[in-house]
Amino acid sequence: IGVLEGGGSPAEINLRQxxxxxxxxxxxxxxxxxxxxxIETGGVFASLYGNIALLDENDRKRIKGVIINKFRGDVELLKPGIKMFEDRLQGEGLDIKVLGVVPYINLNIEEEDVLAKKLTTNTNEKKDINISVIRTNKMSNYTDFDALSQYPDVALNYVYDVKELGNEDIIILPGSKNTITDLEMLKANGIFDxxxxxxxxxxxxxxxCGGFQMLGKEIFDPHHIESSFEKTAGFGILDTVTTMEKVKYTHQVEKTLSKIESPLLEGCNGLVVKGYEIHQGVTKGNEINLTTEDNLIxxxxxxxxxxxxxxxxxxxxFTRKFLNNIRRRKxxxxxxxxxxxTDFKEREYDKLADHLRANLNIEEIYKILG
Incomplete structure (x- = not known):
């Protein structure tokens, strides 16, 4: 079974080839x-029918059923529309059924990047520990900070304007789809200084990731992977340089932290941390470090x-020790x-699975899957 993120609708007819x-x-x-x-955005029957109608015959034959998602209200009021929708398709020789109506449910699961409402709803909330994530134009891997939002002593805000900075305990520079472009933007809007x-x-x-690259002295781009710049200056907080390479690093990571002398991460030596790497640059320098292959990580x-x-x-x-060290400092x-x-996410996905089983024709979906 594969689930694709997709892009736009399945009936982008001008891009089909x-x-x-x-x-x-x-x-x-x-x-x-x-x-x-x-259905939350309105016009769900028109949207579903229009997508099916615009597909060519071969693609249309692949559609084996439809699901209506994010419904609010009494499903009995929707049933006449479902029957009319199915009758219209059957009148055109298409055996496509509505496999279920999924009511709206509040879940704490990871959002699709472009739909992440948290990026545009800065609450300016204050708690024991206040964190500002710098929201750049090319920001990536939005889910890196979802865990922090679940700690009761943490207020997490995403900031885009230099005027919003100055009252936080921690500033996080996130990953980027284009580190150099985002870095130059931070210099232009005053956030860098x-x-x-x-x-x-x-x-x-x-x-x-990209934020890690920015913390160093310089970023080199000899192959112009990201920009027309040969190099640009970083924050200079770390004694490192990054060079953009042609090959992208994509690795699962499980490492034991060692050689950490910073009071910021007191008690973290010996901890095993897991995650993943996905980056274009290679970072080297003169800091006490944890490495994978020839790359500082x-x-x-x-x-x-x-x-x-x-x-x-x-x-x-790791995160609790890091946050506790900030607490002690305050x-x-x-x-x-x-x-x-991890356990929290599993509980949320289990909640979603139970919700779908209760509202979808699972047996029919299994038949479609074969």
């Missing part, structure tokens, strides 16, 4: 298709750390309560 993520992939592997419509100022006054600065220094490990905060013991008592984000 190049399609790799919708009906093109279904054709490539000869897979049946179930079409899901979001503001972060350097706050770091010099004691604010903790963390860099993940984790550096802690004074009031900063940088890493290539996406999902680093999903590691509960004169707050540490919190001993452990939290497993």
């Amino acid at each position: 190049w399609d790799l993520v919708n009906m093109g992939m279904a054709e490539l592997i000869d897979a049946p298709v179930i079409l899901v419509g979001n 503001k972060i350097k100022e706050l770091h010099s006054k004691g604010t903790t600065v963390v860099g993940i 984790f550096i802690a220094k004074e009031n900063s750390f940088g890493t290539y490990i996406h999902g680093i905060f999903d590691n509960g013991e 004169g707050l008592a540490p919190i001993d309560e452990s939290f497993s984000f």
